[in-house]
Amino acid sequence: MKQFMLVAFAAVLVLVTGAAGLAGASGTSQSFNVLNAQTQPGMLMSLTANSNVAEPASDKNAAQLYGIVSSSNTDITQQPGQVSIQNDGTANALVSTLDGDVRVGDKIATSSLVGVGAKAVKSGWVVGVAQASLDSTTKGAIKTMVTDSKNVKHIVYVGTIPVVAKVMYYTSPNDQAKKTTPVPSNVQSAAESIAGKKVSTVILVVSGLLMIVGVIFAGVVISTAIKNGFAAVARQPLAKRVIFRRVLQSFGMAALIMVFVSVGSFVLLKYL
Numbered sequence: 001m002k003q004f005m006l007v008a009f010a011a012v013l014v015l016v017t018g019a020a021g022l023a024g025a026s027g028t029s030q031s032f033n034v035l036n037a038q039t040q041p042g043m044l045m046s047l048t049a050n051s052n053v054a055e056p057a058s059d060k061n062a063a064q065l066y067g068i069v070s071s072s073n074t075d076i077t078q079q080p081g082q083v084s085i086q087n088d089g090t091a092n093a094l095v096s097t098l099d100g101d102v103r104v105g106d107k108i109a110t111s112s113l114v115g116v117g118a119k120a121v122k123s124g125w126v127v128g129v130a131q132a133s134l135d136s137t138t139k140g141a142i143k144t145m146v147t148d149s150k151n152v153k154h155i156v157y158v159g160t161i162p163v164v165a166k167v168m169y170y171t172s173p174n175d176q177a178k179k180t181t182p183v184p185s186n187v188q189s190a191a192e193s194i195a196g197k198k199v200s201t202v203i204l205v206v207s208g209l210l211m212i213v214g215v216i217f218a219g220v221v222i223s224t225a226i227k228n229g230f231a232a233v234a235r236q237p238l239a240k241r242v243i244f245r246r247v248l249q250s251f252g253m254a255a256l257i258m259v260f261v262s263v264g265s266f267v268l269l270k271y272l
Contacts, residue, residue: 214261
């Protein structure tokens with residue numbers, strides 16, 4: 001995807017927010033300080049390394065994508081100078097046609113325009129799902145000009161549309177089509193969402209096998225404990241408290257096995 005630079009972006013933001021309005025957002029939000037930048041309602045925001053500090057999102061910090069600046073404040077603890085960022089429910093988001101016209105159901109990702117989203121055309125983090133379309137005919141959309149890395153000018157439209165906010169890792173159909181793996185696409189997407197990156201088939205299979213082995217071991221421990229417990233109670237009815245305690249200990253051991261394999265699977269997905 002071509003990388004674009006914004007021309008007179010601040011002026012466009014003022015026009016967009018003034019012309020389109022940002023009423024109607026719903027959902028919970030959390031307040032953050034903003035790092036060295038002015039924000040407008042609808043801007044996409046990413047977290048920074050500093051606690052409780054956010055900054056406008058772009059392709060450069062997409063991995064830290066958090067949510068959308070809310071036009072309303074539901075956080076009663078908000079301090080002066082902070083902004084409310086919404087990451088669930090429906091929020092009005094600043095979006096452009098930078099990567100093509102937006103249609104209902106399209107995933108909205110970051111773009112090279114700071115704080116402005118665009119249609120997701122490749123795998124990566126997205127802020128949510130568009131609930132309205134955006135193109136040259138959209139009421140309130142602002143026409144502007146941007147220049148790409150080859151110094152070629154392009155006309156794009158910027159506007160606000162409702163988005164169901166839910167930050168997730170999106171795997172594009174193009175990337176899915178290139179894969180020659182028997183792993184179901186929904187399993188692959190779930191694993192990549194957990195890991196926050198692309199996961200190789202080998203790592204995914206090894207992680208899955210580890211979970212399966214853990215489930216088998218835990219099942220064997222539980223079934224053996226129950227079977228032996230009933231047999232022991234039948235032989236020694238007076239010792240049933242001790243026997244039941246041992247059964248419960250077996251359940252605890254099975255739980256520890258599942259915790260161990262779950263952590264191991266997560267480490268495989270996240271760090272390998």
